[in-house]
Each structure stands twice: as structure tokens, then as C-alpha cells.
Amino acid sequence: xxxxxxxxxxxxxxxxxxxxxFVLLLAAYLAxxxxxxxxxxxxxxxxxxxxxxxxxxxxxxxxxxRSGEILLWTDTASSLRRLGLGVGISALVGLTFGVAxxxxxLVRAGLAPFVESVSLIPPMAVLPILFVVFGLDELSKxxxxxxxxxxxxxxxxxxxxxxxxxxxxxxxxTLGGGTWQVxxxxxxxQVLPRLIDAVRLSLGAAWxxxxxxxxxxxxxxxxxRIFLVRRYLAMDVILPYVxxxxxxxxxxDLALRLLSRGAFPWYRPAGARGPA
Amino acid sequence: MSRVALRNVWKEYGDHxxxxxxxxxxxxxxxxxxxxxxxxGKTTFLxxxxxxEEPTRGQISLDGEPLPAEPGPxxxxxxxxxxxxxxxxxxxxxxxxxxxxxxxxxxHLFGAARRQARERARDMLAAVGLEQALDKYPAQLxxxxxxxxxxxxxxxxQPRILLLDEPFGALDPGIRADMHKLVLDLWARHGxxxxxxxxxxxxxxxxGTRLLVFDRVRHDPHAPHAYGATITYDLPVGATDRxxxxxxxxxxxxxxxxxxxxx
Numbered sequence: 001x002x003x004x005x006x007x008x009x010x011x012x013x014x015x016x017x018x019x020x021x022f023v024l025l026l027a028a029y030l031a032x033x034x035x036x037x038x039x040x041x042x043x044x045x046x047x048x049x050x051x052x053x054x055x056x057x058x059x060x061x062x063x064x065x066r067s068g069e070i071l072l073w074t075d076t077a078s079s080l081r082r083l084g085l086g087v088g089i090s091a092l093v094g095l096t097f098g099v100a101x102x103x104x105x106l107v108r109a110g111l112a113p114f115v116e117s118v119s120l121i122p123p124m125a126v127l128p129i130l131f132v133v134f135g136l137d138e139l140s141k142x143x144x145x146x147x148x149x150x151x152x153x154x155x156x157x158x159x160x161x162x163x164x165x166x167x168x169x170x171x172x173x174t175l176g177g178g179t180w181q182v183x184x185x186x187x188x189x190q191v192l193p194r195l196i197d198a199v200r201l202s203l204g205a206a207w208x209x210x211x212x213x214x215x216x217x218x219x220x221x222x223x224x225r226i227f228l229v230r231r232y233l234a235m236d237v238i239l240p241y242v243x244x245x246x247x248x249x250x251x252x253d254l255a256l257r258l259l260s261r262g263a264f265p266w267y268r269p270a271g272a273r274g275p276a
Numbered sequence: 277m278s279r280v281a282l283r284n285v286w287k288e289y290g291d292h293x294x295x296x297x298x299x300x301x302x303x304x305x306x307x308x309x310x311x312x313x314x315x316x317g318k319t320t321f322l323x324x325x326x327x328x329e330e331p332t333r334g335q336i337s338l339d340g341e342p343l344p345a346e347p348g349p350x351x352x353x354x355x356x357x358x359x360x361x362x363x364x365x366x367x368x369x370x371x372x373x374x375x376x377x378x379x380x381x382x383x384h385l386f387g388a389a390r391r392q393a394r395e396r397a398r399d400m401l402a403a404v405g406l407e408q409a410l411d412k413y414p415a416q417l418x419x420x421x422x423x424x425x426x427x428x429x430x431x432x433x434q435p436r437i438l439l440l441d442e443p444f445g446a447l448d449p450g451i452r453a454d455m456h457k458l459v460l461d462l463w464a465r466h467g468x469x470x471x472x473x474x475x476x477x478x479x480x481x482x483x484g485t486r487l488l489v490f491d492r493v494r495h496d497p498h499a500p501h502a503y504g505a506t507i508t509y510d511l512p513v514g515a516t517d518r519x520x521x522x523x524x525x526x527x528x529x530x531x532x533x534x535x536x537x538x539x
Contacts, residue, residue: 165358170328171426172361175373175433176349178380185372185383189363266363266413 047236055236071225072244079210079222080248082138086145087206091199093146094153095191101154102161103187104179112158119151123209131217141213148209149202153195160194161187193264200256207249278340279304279437279469280325285334286504287320293504294320298334300488300507307463307470307484309513311477313528316490316505318473322439325471326351338436349377352430356442359426360414366425367410370397373433400432401425403465404458420451424458431466438463440472444479456483477525487511489524 009017033046047055060072067074100107101115127144134140164187172182214223222245229237260267278301285298295317302308312318323329324336327346336343338350353359360369374393375385385393401407404424414422423443430438440459444452460483463470474480480487489509496502509524 167355167358168361170326170347171353171355171359171429172372172376173347174326174349174351174353174430174435176377177383181376181380181383185376186361190361264363266415 044233044235047239051236052240055234056240059237059240071220072241074220075222075225075241076244076248078218078220079214082141082214082221083145083206083210086142086210087149087199087203089142090146090150090153090202090206091195093150094157094198095195097154098157098195099161099183099187099191101158102191103183108158115151115154115158119155121147123148124212127213127216136217141210141218144213145206145209149205152202152205153198156198156201157191157195160191160198164190193260193267196256196260200253203249203252207245211245278302279306279338281337281340283335283337285324285331285336287317287324287329288332288504291499292501295490295506296504297506300510302469302471302486304469305467306486307460307468308472308486308488309480309484310471310473310488310490311475311480311524311528312490312505314475316492318490319441321490322441322471322473325437325439326353349373349433350436351439352433352435352437353439353441354423354426354430354443356445360422360429362414365411365413366401366406366417367394367397369414369425370400370429370432373429377433397428397432400428403462404428418451420447420455423447423455427459427462431462431468434466437469437471440470442473442475445475452479459483477528481513483513485513487513489527491527 029046030049033048036043036046037048056072060070063069064071097111097115101111102108123144126147127140130140130143130147134143168186169182172186177185210221211223211226214221215227218224222241226238226241280300280302282298282300285295286293287295298321310318310321320329324331325343327344327348330345338344344350347353361372364372371385371393374396375383378389378393379385384390398407398410401410404427406421406424406428409417409421414425417425426443443459444455447455456479459470459472462468463484470484472480472484474483487509488507489511490505491508492503492505493508494503508527
């Protein structure tokens with residue numbers, strides 16, 4: 001028998017081991033739920049899968065009686081729009097300022113202490129200010145996401161830019177490159193895949209700020225919905241919504257990972273080994 | 277007029293003298309190899325030629341003009357590592373120099389100008405033996421091929437001097453011999469002026485036309501940084517005998533053994 005350190009699972013074993021925790025959780029839920037329902041058929045805390053089915057039917061397939069809209073889709077659309085705008089603006093801000101801070105010593109001297117201070121402000125603490133300044137609708141939610149993740153992306157990309165070997169910057173200058181050309185041809189293309197990495201890392205925080213903002217003031221959205229139905233203890237709606245949000249987050253991450261691999265074949269050593 | 281002239285050049289960091297009393301004239305077409313113990317300022321010397329460092333005293337001139345204080349297209353460089361751009365294919369790495377020169381705003385060439393640049397880059401790559409690897413990324417190349425690429429990339433823009441900072445230090449001996457042949461061939465064909473740092477004294481002795489040895493001649497045991505290194509030997513290559521080779525090797529080894537601080 002080899003040491004535990006050296007035991008490597010086969011592909012099938014890996015897959016089976018990976019699925020196992022999900023199966024265990026599901027089984028535990030089913031057992032607990034049926035135990036509670038046996039005691040009290042009106043229990044709302046751990047609904048049965050049948051009531052999940054009804055809730056999903058109500059939220060995702062049938063139009064709402066009052067508004068005539070299918071709630072899950074309107075919620076998803078407005079949440080994704082806020083998230084997309086917030087993350088997109090943050091990425092743009094992060095790229096612009098991160099590269100400028102990393103590449104230009106004068107910009108760094110002028111802005112780095114400021115950016116560092118701003119990134120230390122807890123974003124949720126300024127949410128009331130955002131509501132006062134930008135009102136209660138879309139803008140304040142997007143600004144909260146930007147405020148929450150842009151400083152992180154800026155600082156991360158500054159770091160990545162400064163990590164590029166100095167030899168490359170010198171070499172580009174000996175090839176006739178000026179500041180703008182070196183940024184455009186040497187720094188920017190190498191920082192782009194690192195921007196995707198930074199965005200992937202900050203997506204979790206972006207969802208957090210989105211749901212927090214929606215919970216406090218919104219008229220639709222995934223976060224708004226789960227906090228609304230919480231008043232009726234509607235676990236049959238909340239749990240499918242949480243699973244749906246998780247799935248959306250997973251798919252966004254997967255899409256970004258595939259984009260990085262497809263658009264920057266030189267980036268990962270593993271990608272560079274095979275045919276580009 | 278000399279291609280490169282140093283008039284009593286010193287380089288100091290505070291009280292720490294790295295290089296002192298450098299006097300040197302190098303004519304167009306000379307191939308200078310530079311040897312010396314580690315920490316004796318060889319790299320500092322090269323960085324001054326590159327424009328990354330400025331002398332604290334004295335002047336350096338390039339073709340009679342004061343040397344610009346930042347890296348520029350008149351001086352090409354190949355480092356030991358990180359000389360090529362990992363995000364560009366072999367062909368695009370070489371085209372980059374032509375594109376940067378011709379397109380200050382976009383950094384890219386289009387149409388006929390692009391085709392022309394591609395042809396020139398392809399010819400240059402054929403000259404260094406990389407015509408089979410045009411569409412590969414640097415990470416897919418061996419160390420020797422990466423250095424061939426770095427040479428092609430520097431030479432396609434026709435710099436007046438070529439600086440080589442231990443370019444073959446990380447390569448296997450067999451590949452290093454191939455690279456020596458290539459560098460000598462390119463030097464002869466392009467009429468280059470070359471400065472090459474090496475830690476391999478033999479390489480310095482048999483490659484090129486002129487050998488510069490950097491060493492500290494003055495020592496103060498109580499203030500190890502009070503005196504810097506200077507050029508102790510300046511020899512035409514080929515006109516030297518075995519005894520001198522041994523003597524220089526002894527010198528370099530002695531300085532190496534003495535506590536040498538960072539360059």
C-alpha cells in the first residue's frame with residue numbers, strides 16, 4: 001500500500017469522489033425534510049421536492065398574476081444587467097488605472113496611496129451614502145458593485161503590470177518603442193488575461209454587493225426576491241433561487257475561463273505546450 | 277570617430293564606488309567581450325551603455341554625441357532571459373521592432389507595409405535558423421532557440437551597437453558553441469559593434485576581437501566599497517598567449533573568492 005501522499009485517483013474515482021459530497025448533502029436534506037414533514041405536514045423550513053416543483057412552476061413558468069411577467073426571468077434579467085454593468089465598468093476602470101499605475105512611475109507616485117486608502121473603505125458602509133447621492137434605483141446598485149470590486153482589480157492589475165520582467169520593457173524601448181507603444185503592444189496584451197483572472201476572483205464579491213443592494217432597495221432582482229419571500233418563510237422559493245444564483249455564478253466563471261483559454265493561448269504554460 | 281568613447285567614467289551609489297576611472301574607445305565593427313568576477317560592475321557598465329544608468333562622473337559618447345540617458349533604438353540588447361515577448365509568435369516578435377518604428381500611434385502596420393515587414397522578419401529569422409518556427413510562441417521554444425529569436429529581434433532594426441548580457445549563460449555547452457558561430461556570423465555579416473558580457477573566460481578569450489577584463493585593483497580592508505572596479509586588461513583577441521590567460525583566470529578567481537558585494 002502506497003502512502004496517502006502518493007495515492008492518485010483514476011479519472012472515474014475522481015469523478016465519483018467529486019459527486020459524493022453533493023449526493024450526501026441531498027440525501028441528508030431528504031431525510032431531514034421527510035422527518036420534519038412526517039411530524040408536521042405544514043412545516044415550511046425544509047420543504048419537500050414536490051413543493052420545490054410547485055414553486056419553480058409558479059416562479060419560472062407561469063406568468064405572475066399581478067404583473068403578468070414570469071418572475072424568475074425578470075429577476076434574473078435585472079440582476080444580471082446590474083452585475084454585468086457593475087463588473088464591466090469595474091474591469092474597464094481596473095484595466096485603465098491598473099496599467100497606468102503599474103507602468104508609469106509618476107502616476108504611481110500620485111495615485112497609489114489614494115487607491116490604497118479607497119480600497120480600505122468597507123463598501124457596505126458607504127451604501128447609505130450611495131442611496132442618498134444616486135437615489136434608490138439602478139445607479140446606486142451598480143455604483144456599489146464598482147465601489148466594492150474596482151479597487152481590488154486596480155491594485156491587482158497594478159501588481160501584475162509591475163511583475164512583467166523589466167527586461168521586456170527595456171527591450172521594447174531598444175526596438176524603438178515610446179511610452180504609448182510599449183503600453184499598447186507589450187503591457188496591455190499581457191495584462192488582459194490577468195484582468196480576466198482578477199474579474200473571476202472578484203465575481204463572488206460582486207454577487208455579494210448586488211444581493212445586499214437588492215435586499216435593501218429594489219422592485220425586482222434575485223436578491224430582492226429571496227429577501228421578499230423570506231417574510232413568508234418561503235423556503236420552497238428561496239432554496240431554488242440560491243441554487244439558480246450558484247449556477248449562474250458557475251457559468252459566468254466557466255465562460256471567462258474558456259474565453260481566457262481561447263483568446264490567450266500563450267498565457268498558461270499548459271496551453272502553450274499543445275498546438276496553439 | 278569612435279563608435280563608443282568613455283572619458284573617465286565613474287559610477288557610485290552613495291559612498292559605494294562600483295566603477296572608477298573607465299577610459300575606453302571602441303571603433304565601429306569591434307567585438308568586445310567583457311569578463312570579470314561577479315559583483316565587479318560588468319552589468320552596471322552594460323546598463324550605462326544601455327542608458328538605464330547614468331555615470332556619476334565622466335561622459336559616454338556614441339558616435340561623438342552624448343549617449344541618450346534612456347534605452348533607444350540605436351542600442352540593441354539581448355539579456356540572459358526575458359528578452360522576447362511571450363504573447364507574440366516568433367514572427368510577430370521580430371516584426372514588432374519594424375512596427376514600433378513605423379507606427380507611433382497604433383504600433384501596428386497594415387497592408388503592403390505589413391507584408392514588407394513580414395518579409396524582412398522572415399529573412400532575419402531564416403538567418404538565425406528559425407524559419408521552421410514562425411508561428412510558435414516563445415514558451416514552445418528551447419532556451420537556445422529563444423536566444424536566437426532574441427538576436428533576430430534585436431538585429432532586424434539595425435542598431436548601431438549590440439549589447440549582450442551573458443546571452444548564452446543558461447545554455448548547454450553544445451548549444452553554446454552553435455550560438456558562438458551564429459553570433460560571429462551575424463557580427464561579420466551586419467558589421468556590428470558588439471559588447472558581450474560573459475562569465476566564461478574561455479568564451480571571452482576566443483570570441484570577438486577584443487577582451488576587456490574588469491577587476492578591483494585597489495583594496496581598503498576597512499572600507500570595502502571605497503574603491504571600484506576598472507578595466508585591468510584591454511587585449512586584442514588572438515594576440516595573447518597561454519600564460520596571460522592563466523594570469524587573468526587567476527585574477528578573476530581571486531576576486532571571486534574575496535567577499536564580493538552585489539554589482
